[in-house]
Amino acid sequence: MKILVGYKRVVDYNVRIQVKPDGSGVVTEGVKLSANPFDEIALEEALRLREKGIATDVVVATIGPADCQAHLRNGLAMGANRAIHVVTSEAIQPLTAARTLLKLIEKEQPDLVILGKQAIDDDCNQTGQMLAALWNRPQATFASKVEISGSTAKVTREVDAGLETIEIDLPAVITTDLRLNEPRFTKLPDIMKAKSKPLESIPLESLGVESGDSLKTTAYAAPPKRSKGVMVKDVAELVALLKTKGLV
Amino acid sequence: MTISPLVSLRERLPQLKLTTDATDLEHYGRDWTRRWTPAPLAIALPADIAEVQTIVRWANETGVAIVPSGGRTGLSGGAVAANGELVVSLERMNRVLGFDAADRTLTVQPGIALEAVHNAAREHGLIYPVDFGARGSCQIGGNIATNAGGIRVIRYGNTRNWIASLKVVTGAGELLELNRSLVKNATGYDLRHLFIGSEGTLGLVVEATLALTEAPPASQVLLFAVPHMQALMQVFGACRSRLQLSAFEFFTDRALHHVRAHGAQAPFEQVSPYYVVTEFDAADEAAQAEALAVFEHCLEQGWVSDGVLSQSEAQARSLWRLREGITESLAPHKPYKNDISVRIGVVPAFLQEMQELLTREYPQFDVVWFGHIGDGNLHINIVKPAEIDYAAFIAECERVTELMCEVLRRHGGSISAEHGIGLVKKAYLASARSVEEIALMRGIRAVLDPRGVMNPGKLF
Ligand SMILES: Cc1cc2nc3c(=O)[nH]c(=O)nc-3n(C[C@H](O)[C@H](O)[C@H](O)COP(=O)(O)OP(=O)(O)OC[C@H]3O[C@@H](n4cnc5c(N)ncnc54)[C@H](O)[C@@H]3O)c2cc1C
Ligand SMILES: Cc1cc2nc3c(=O)[nH]c(=O)nc-3n(C[C@H](O)[C@H](O)[C@H](O)COP(=O)(O)OP(=O)(O)OC[C@H]3O[C@@H](n4cnc5c(N)ncnc54)[C@H](O)[C@@H]3O)c2cc1C
Numbered sequence A: 001m002k003i004l005v006g007y008k009r010v011v012d013y014n015v016r017i018q019v020k021p022d023g024s025g026v027v028t029e030g031v032k033l034s035a036n037p038f039d040e041i042a043l044e045e046a047l048r049l050r051e052k053g054i055a056t057d058v059v060v061a062t063i064g065p066a067d068c069q070a071h072l073r074n075g076l077a078m079g080a081n082r083a084i085h086v087v088t089s090e091a092i093q094p095l096t097a098a099r100t101l102l103k104l105i106e107k108e109q110p111d112l113v114i115l116g117k118q119a120i121d122d123d124c125n126q127t128g129q130m131l132a133a134l135w136n137r138p139q140a141t142f143a144s145k146v147e148i149s150g151s152t153a154k155v156t157r158e159v160d161a162g163l164e165t166i167e168i169d170l171p172a173v174i175t176t177d178l179r180l181n182e183p184r185f186t187k188l189p190d191i192m193k194a195k196s197k198p199l200e201s202i203p204l205e206s207l208g209v210e211s212g213d214s215l216k217t218t219a220y221a222a223p224p225k226r227s228k229g230v231m232v233k234d235v236a237e238l239v240a241l242l243k244t245k246g247l248v
Numbered sequence B: 001m002t003i004s005p006l007v008s009l010r011e012r013l014p015q016l017k018l019t020t021d022a023t024d025l026e027h028y029g030r031d032w033t034r035r036w037t038p039a040p041l042a043i044a045l046p047a048d049i050a051e052v053q054t055i056v057r058w059a060n061e062t063g064v065a066i067v068p069s070g071g072r073t074g075l076s077g078g079a080v081a082a083n084g085e086l087v088v089s090l091e092r093m094n095r096v097l098g099f100d101a102a103d104r105t106l107t108v109q110p111g112i113a114l115e116a117v118h119n120a121a122r123e124h125g126l127i128y129p130v131d132f133g134a135r136g137s138c139q140i141g142g143n144i145a146t147n148a149g150g151i152r153v154i155r156y157g158n159t160r161n162w163i164a165s166l167k168v169v170t171g172a173g174e175l176l177e178l179n180r181s182l183v184k185n186a187t188g189y190d191l192r193h194l195f196i197g198s199e200g201t202l203g204l205v206v207e208a209t210l211a212l213t214e215a216p217p218a219s220q221v222l223l224f225a226v227p228h229m230q231a232l233m234q235v236f237g238a239c240r241s242r243l244q245l246s247a248f249e250f251f252t253d254r255a256l257h258h259v260r261a262h263g264a265q266a267p268f269e270q271v272s273p274y275y276v277v278t279e280f281d282a283a284d285e286a287a288q289a290e291a292l293a294v295f296e297h298c299l300e301q302g303w304v305s306d307g308v309l310s311q312s313e314a315q316a317r318s319l320w321r322l323r324e325g326i327t328e329s330l331a332p333h334k335p336y337k338n339d340i341s342v343r344i345g346v347v348p349a350f351l352q353e354m355q356e357l358l359t360r361e362y363p364q365f366d367v368v369w370f371g372h373i374g375d376g377n378l379h380i381n382i383v384k385p386a387e388i389d390y391a392a393f394i395a396e397c398e399r400v401t402e403l404m405c406e407v408l409r410r411h412g413g414s415i416s417a418e419h420g421i422g423l424v425k426k427a428y429l430a431s432a433r434s435v436e437e438i439a440l441m442r443g444i445r446a447v448l449d450p451r452g453v454m455n456p457g458k459l460f
Helices: A037-051 A066-078 A094-108 A127-135 A188-194 A235-244 B005-012 B022-028 B049-062 B114-123 B140-146 B231-242 B253-261 B285-301 B313-324 B326-333 B344-361 B390-410 B426-432 B435-448
Strands: A002-006 A009-011 A033-035 A057-064 A082-087 A112-116 A139-149 A152-159 A162-169 A172-176 A199-203 B017-019 B042-045 B066-069 B086-089 B096-100 B105-108 B163-170 B175-178 B203-211 B219-226 B245-252 B274-281 B306-309 B336-341 B366-371 B377-383
Touching (some): A002 A037, A033 A037, A033 A066, A037 A066, A037 A112, A037 A139, A037 A172, A057 A066, A057 A094, A066 A082, A066 A188, A082 A094, A094 A127, A112 A127, A127 A139, A127 A172, A139 A162, A152 A172, A188 B306, B005 B049, B022 B042, B049 B086, B049 B163, B049 B203, B066 B203, B105 B114, B114 B140, B219 B231, B219 B285, B231 B245, B231 B274, B231 B285, B231 B344, B245 B253, B245 B313, B253 B313, B253 B326, B253 B366, B274 B313, B285 B306, B326 B366, B326 B377, B336 B390, B344 B377, B344 B390, B390 B426, B426 B435
Parallel strands (some): A002 A057, A002 A112, A057 A082, A082 A199, A139 A172, B042 B086, B066 B086
Antiparallel strands (some): A009 A033, A139 A152, A152 A162, B017 B042, B096 B105, B105 B203, B163 B175, B163 B203, B219 B306, B245 B366, B366 B377
């Protein structure tokens, strides 16, 4: 069984995001970039399926600028067999990402595609669902448990009401939630081995993907600063203040 | 009938927050050590410098002793009040008072938590580099009073290096402003440094101006599995020669056992007797390549058997948790703590002797080694076996500490690297300081605190 894993590079989760002074985007120069945490979970799940003998081939794919190679090497060091780099200097939106991934599916013929439920840079939560629709295959989103038997997958999903378990036929798209697993650390010997693992670069233009980018970002702004609190002497003063502010 | 001295304190400071509630007495009467039963007279929580000063003057008149109290994360019993003292907690004086961009300093009240200082510095695009596991609870006043070290001493030094100015109320009740943030001030004795590391015995720190610095470039964390003790310093040498280190820490398999029992993730499938956590500047891929080269070299030499490298901040934090979680994971076992240091050059010989000593003397105890080995600082914790009575356990540990002092003396080391002497290490002060030095310390104390009201019974 072959698994294709989406593996996007984003500004590290623990970095304090700063908006560029001219409002044209967020600062990424000199900022730590890491794998999207949900994608790391996706890769970990694929590796575990391979370790259980269910999968044989784990392919990580990223769509991003030329310097994403080091990022893909990290995915290879974590344990993926191969990597595919779809090179584009432009930031793309979910529909374009889904169409691009569909091209990779046509090329690779995976039995399972695992993506993060969302990427923490744009928080769209759309790519997996769009990909399943375009591919015309089942989807199981927000997975917190995945069990494969034969050509079906039993997936526990984190939904508003709690947990929901569904069974889907493979090939299919699964998107990961936070509790699915805890990704492993990357071993230094594996980082060395990753240098010689296959990494294929494909220019996005060469895939003939029709752009689905229809949103235009007009400006970025930092959230408003929390205003300073005020100290009140007693309940009466608190009530009076709330009233003047029109809050009660 | 004797009138409680608290009556006159209340008279003098009617607004002072003062409590004698039993749970407060217990809560504020002890630090992280659990050897002494808290028995303070009362707890005062002053709101400003004037209140602190009045309290100290009152103490001079009544003879009631004062125990300055910070976050009480201290590991030497320095903040323990077991003899009817007035605990003076600075926790309500916890504000940032100002930032000076030209000076690159942050002025704070003493009760501010170390982590709040970190956050305040970051607000201004700078860092306050002293850092360690107790950051969320310990206070800057306590850090100053113990000259706290931590995990970045290798790069930035101890708390002492970062104190631009101090306001203190001496044991005699005088308010002093020491150094006024001057970078250069050649006007005689620098009294500021007397108060740093004085463990509350000379006066109370009531305000501090901290030097800040620019944040280092992005970093990565390496964890190495090290097969034998003598390789630790070889690995240190290899790392230091090729990487810009900001931390170099070690721990043993026993320590890992305890943090894992506390919920941490195992880094390797194979058990290794020693581990090293090191953090280095990794602004670009070249630095990662250097780290790999260091690893390859160490692997060839047989100094490491495995290693992992953080790929994200989240992973860096989980690797750090393996080291930083040790103290907390051991706390329920009430361990006997050693916090010893030697100069870096003699660490290998010292490690060898300590290992022999402890294997010989503690065959039955769980001995947990960890610490800031890049600074020559080892924390050796002895865990009490369940079947042994606590008093007997401490007596046995103290017997071995005497022997440890001998080894330390031979190597010119110190019985307290960063936790302070407090109550815990009082009996061993003479192993690290000469008779003349101790006499001078007492003399200085007598000048600044003539009635001996400041934290009596601690340090000496
Ligand atoms: C998990 C953990 C990890 C730790 N790691 C480290 C480490 O890496 N490096 C290190 O150096 N220490 C470490 N410690 C020890 C401890 O956190 C430090 O010594 C810290 O500096 C103590 O600060 P505190 O505010 O808790 O002081 P407290 O424990 O409240 O007091 C310590 C001493 O300072 C005095 N004092 C407190 N405030 C004042 C004041 N305003 N004026 C005058 N005297 C005062 C007290 O009387 C006492 O003698 C660790 C502790 C824990 C629990
Ligand atoms: C051209 C020039 C440039 C200078 N530039 C600087 C500068 O940039 N920065 C700066 O700080 N200073 C500067 N100085 C001042 C002077 O050089 C320094 O203060 C220097 O440290 C003094 O050293 P010295 O050995 O000449 O001391 P001396 O002048 O001999 O003595 C200075 C003091 O130290 C005491 N002393 C000397 N030796 C000992 C000892 N072994 N033990 C105890 N006390 C002792 C003396 O009693 C005296 O109080 C400069 C001076 C000159 C002439």
